[in-house]
Amino acid sequence: MGSGYIFSDASPYPGLFSALGLLVADLKRIYRETKLMPVGDSVADDVRSAFARIRKQAEAEFAEFDGTPEDIAFEYELEMRFKGQGYELLSDVDLDRLEREGKEYVLGLFKSTHETRYGAVSAMGEVEIVTFRLTALAATESEVMSSLTRPIDPTTDPQPADTGEITFGGAPVSCSYYWRGDLVPGTEITGAAVIEELTATTLVPPGWTATVDRTGARIPPNEVMSDIYAQFSANRKGEARFIEMLERFGEETVLAGAAELQDYSERLAREAISAIPDGTYEAENFVDDNGFTPDPLRVAVKIKVDGDSLELDFEGSAPQTKGIITSPLAATVSAAFGAIGILLGGGRIPVNDGLYRPIRSINVPYGSFLSPSEPRAVRARNNACHRVYNSIMLAMSDVVPTQVLASGHDTTNAIGMGHMSPEGYRVYMEVVGGGWGASAGAEGADVVDGYVGNCSNVPVESLETDYPFMRVEEYALRRGSAGAGERRGGLGARRVYRILADGVTFNSYSDRFKVAPWGLFDGKNGQHSQFTVERDGEFISLPSKGNTELLKGDRLIIETAGGGGFGDPRKRDRDVLEREIAHGLLTAEDAAEMYGLS
Numbered sequence: 361m362g363s364g365y366i367f368s369d370a371s372p373y374p375g376l377f378s379a380l381g382l383l384v385a386d387l388k389r390i391y392r393e394t395k396l397m398p399v400g401d402s403v404a405d406d407v408r409s410a411f412a413r414i415r416k417q418a419e420a421e422f423a424e425f426d427g428t429p430e431d432i433a434f435e436y437e438l439e440m441r442f443k444g445q446g447y448e449l450l451s452d453v454d455l456d457r458l459e460r461e462g463k464e465y466v467l468g469l470f471k472s473t474h475e476t477r478y479g480a481v482s483a484m485g486e487v488e489i490v491t492f493r494l495t496a497l498a499a500t501e502s503e504v505m506s507s508l509t510r511p512i513d514p515t516t517d518p519q520p521a522d523t524g525e526i527t528f529g530g531a532p533v534s535c536s537y538y539w540r541g542d543l544v545p546g547t548e549i550t551g552a553a554v555i556e557e558l559t560a561t562t563l564v565p566p567g568w569t570a571t572v573d574r575t576g577a578r579i580p581p582n583e584v585m586s587d588i589y590a591q592f593s594a595n596r597k598g599e600a601r602f603i604e605m606l607e608r609f610g611e612e613t614v615l616a617g618a619a620e621l622q623d624y625s626e627r628l629a630r631e632a633i634s635a636i637p638d639g640t641y642e643a644e645n646f647v648d649d650n651g652f653t654p655d656p657l658r659v660a661v662k663i664k665v666d667g668d669s670l671e672l673d674f675e676g677s678a679p680q681t682k683g684i685i686t687s688p689l690a691a692t693v694s695a696a697f698g699a700i701g702i703l704l705g706g707g708r709i710p711v712n713d714g715l716y717r718p719i720r721s722i723n724v725p726y727g728s729f730l731s732p733s734e735p736r737a738v739r740a741r742n743n744a745c746h747r748v749y750n751s752i753m754l755a756m757s758d759v760v761p762t763q764v765l766a767s768g769h770d771t772t773n774a775i776g777m778g779h780m781s782p783e784g785y786r787v788y789m790e791v792v793g794g795g796w797g798a799s800a801g802a803e804g805a806d807v808v809d810g811y812v813g814n815c816s817n818v819p820v821e822s823l824e825t826d827y828p829f830m831r832v833e834e835y836a837l838r839r840g841s842a843g844a845g846e847r848r849g850g851l852g853a854r855r856v857y858r859i860l861a862d863g864v865t866f867n868s869y870s871d872r873f874k875v876a877p878w879g880l881f882d883g884k885n886g887q888h889s890q891f892t893v894e895r896d897g898e899f900i901s902l903p904s905k906g907n908t909e910l911l912k913g914d915r916l917i918i919e920t921a922g923g924g925g926f927g928d929p930r931k932r933d934r935d936v937l938e939r940e941i942a943h944g945l946l947t948a949e950d951a952a953e954m955y956g957l958s
Contacts (some may be wrong), residue, residue, distance in 0.1 A: 387498045387877070390603050391418055397489040398443070399470075403464040406454065410492045411436055418496040439491035440470045448490045449473045477837045503640055518547050526552060531863065535568055547572045565785040625714030628729055630668035632704040633718055636759055640664045642695030643755035644676075645747040645767070648874040650683040651905030656680060656875065657729055659747040663755050669922045672696055673723040674696050680732040683871060683905070687744035689731040694722050695745035698754040702811070703763055740869045740877050740905075745812045746770040755882055764801040764842065766924035769852055770810040771796020771871040773889065773920055777857075777910070779829040779864045788827045790818055796852025796921035797877060804850030804923030806837055829861040830916075838887070838919055839945060844954040845925020846932050852887065852920035852947065859914040866908045870923040873904040883925030884954065892917040930956045 390412045397406055415434060422432055439448035457465050459548060460616045464848060470487050520536035527533065533552045542556035548571050551564035606614055616654035641663045646656040680686055687695075697716050701709065702754045709715050726734040730744060753764045776789035796804040820832045835857035843849035870889060877886035891902040894915040904907055910916060937957050940946040951957040 362582045387422070387448050388481045389418065389421065389496050390600055390607075391494045391496065392607065393492045393605065394490060394769050395492065397663050399440070399466050399487045399489060401463055403466050403926065404458050404487075406488070407438070407453070407458060407492070411455070411494060414492060414494045415496075418494060418708070422496060422498055431456055433495050435495040435497070437493040437495070438466070438469075438489055440466075440473075440487055443486040443488050444888055445789040449477060450493070488900075509557065517811045518543055518549065520553075521556075526554075527865075528552060528566055528785060529777070531780065541785065544871050545572050552743075565787070588925060597776070613671075621710055622712050622717075624710050625710045626717045629704050629715050631720050632709070633665060634668045636756075637667045638665050638667065641755040641757075641759060643751045645750040645754065646875045647685060647743050647747055648871050648904055650681045650685045650907030651869065652682050655687065657744070657747075657948070659730065659744065659751050661748070661751040661755055663752065667862065669718045669720050670700075671721045671723075672719065674730055675725055676724065676730070677725060677728045677730050680729045680734075680736055684739040685744060686729045686732050686736040686737050686738050687741035687743070689724055689747075691738070691741045691745050692730040692748055693722055695748040696722055696752065699749040702765075703752065703756055703760065706728070706763060712942035716781060725897075740772060740774070742772040742810070742812055743869070743925070745809050746772075746871075749811055754878075754880075761881065765799045766803055766804070766845075766883055766926050767877040768797040768810070768850060768886065768923035769872060769877060769889065770831060770922040771921070772810070773868075773870045773918075775866070775868045775870070775891075775918060777827070777830065777864055777866050779861060781829070781861070784805055786827055786829070788823070788830070790823075792853055792855060792918055792920055793817075794872070795877075795923035796854040797879075797886075797923040798843070798845055798847035798849050798883060798926035800847070800926060803847050804842065804925075806851040807853045807920075808850070829859065829864050831858045831860060832856070833858050833915070838922065840950060841919070841922030843877065843884040843886040843889040843923060843925035844929035844932075845879055846927030847883070847925065847930065848929075849877065849879065849883070849886045849923025849925050852889070852922045853918070854920075855918045857916040857918075859910045859916060860914055862912045864910040866902075866910050866916060868902070868905060870904040877921050877924045879924035880926050882928045884929065886922035887919075889921040890917075891917050892919075913953070929954050 372932040393410060393414055395893055397403075418434070419432065436453040437450055437927045438481065439450050441448045449470065451469045454465075455471070459847055461468075466489075467484065467487060471484060483709055495835065518538060521539050522537040522544070524535050524537065525532050526535045535552040535554060536549075537554045537556065540562075543549070543555070548569055549564055549571075551568045552566045553564040553570070555562040555570060562570065609617075640660065644658055647657055648657075649655060657678040659677065659678070659797060660674060662675070664671040664673070674692070681761050683738065697719070700719060701711055701715055705715070724731040724938055730748065732738075747770075750767045750770060753767070757764045773792050773794065774789065775792060776786065776787065778787045791809060793807045793809045794806060795806055796810075796844060798804040820835060824831055832855065834854060836854050838852040838854040841852040868891065871890070872889045874888070879885055889904070892902070892907065893900040893902060893910065894917060895911065895913070932955050934957065936944065937951050937955055948957075
């Protein structure tokens, strides 16, 4: 069996721990002095002198917080460039090496940074220093954290609240169930186990271990720590750049600029709404089903345009339902905001609060599957959110035809496989994209995620290395999946997996198996999505949502929907059709049948 740690929310009370983080965060300030200086023979003295001035300022400011120079850690950096260029590169500076090596050290430092960023330095021209940058960091007192942590008890032996049986790798496995609040620091839970809490459920696979640290947080696995460090680094870079902006322009100017940007977005949004005729516009769209019953789930919308403002009403949408399809109110409103933003500006209006000020109200019925009245599983909420987006586009298509998109795959097409082997339990999951709907000005994009989500495109070589129970035999654009039109919809994807071991479990939640992506203004529908297992010459159709056991030798075929077309297909550019035939995206027979190409 393999082993590892389960990663989930870092804290059982994320809001409190966020506030705690602000309370105990280290004190950090970044100081910058801009002074254009060539890298000459006296550079060591010049740099040392500049940093000494900046450090004196930092020590004086930190003294106001009872910090002594001994408490402060300093980091030294230079922003340098080739003389005459308009951008700088940031390099860490070792003052000891600067003292010993002088000019040659600084030039070598710049060259190394340039090669890291751009791959090579064709020739070393004259280099100049633009900015001296010093970061001062002082650790906060530890009394706060020490008062909140509890001693780890290595003898902790938690008793499960219940036991039962679950299935891993197609085989029954004994499972223990724990309540998160009962687990004290030092607790180790060996899988298979389920840890329940108010806001989350953690599954511990067989052979894995979940550990609770001093603050009650679960410890992340080594496999994801690089991702977490990258997030830390991104946040620190954002913090530093924001502080630089405040230091350069001043708080008053920055806040005034932010306010004006929001007002600017509001003005553009109101102008766009004013160009739409007053009235009430309606449409509906459907999620295929909830995965348990065959009934479609309706998303209904009414949009009232009144002068330079509008209102949205989702009365008539399907009631909350079983399964994971339900969308919480925040996600529903976010999807509506996104659709209105594209509808009004198409990327022309800066996205901020001002863009949404003209939306007077968004009514989402409480108890509907777009705003549940009780705790519901919402893992697959994006499929409902995509239909919110589609419904708004359809409702407004007659009055602003050049600003809407036909519907597309518009689905979180989540597929996963799990397999238990002597090395441990492996879980593969990926979101495979499909075709976007076309618009008046553009073809639909091929094989991308929907408007309200994001998906990966993991290299096949990486998949096969990490998940030896499968092999990818085909990964291609799905020819014939796009809806025909003057602008065609985007093509879906076709991916074929060969299963190399027995006991592989396939699970999925998807959509567009029943309700095809629709076209606009005589544009044709895109093809439905479909999942198929080829086994011993027989083809077995799978549902969009469910679990299926796969056998060694099976071929799992994933085909995603194409986007709907826009406009009359017979008006499509003939040269474009010929080019798509030459590239294998369209057959001559389909071109003749759908587009009238002779």
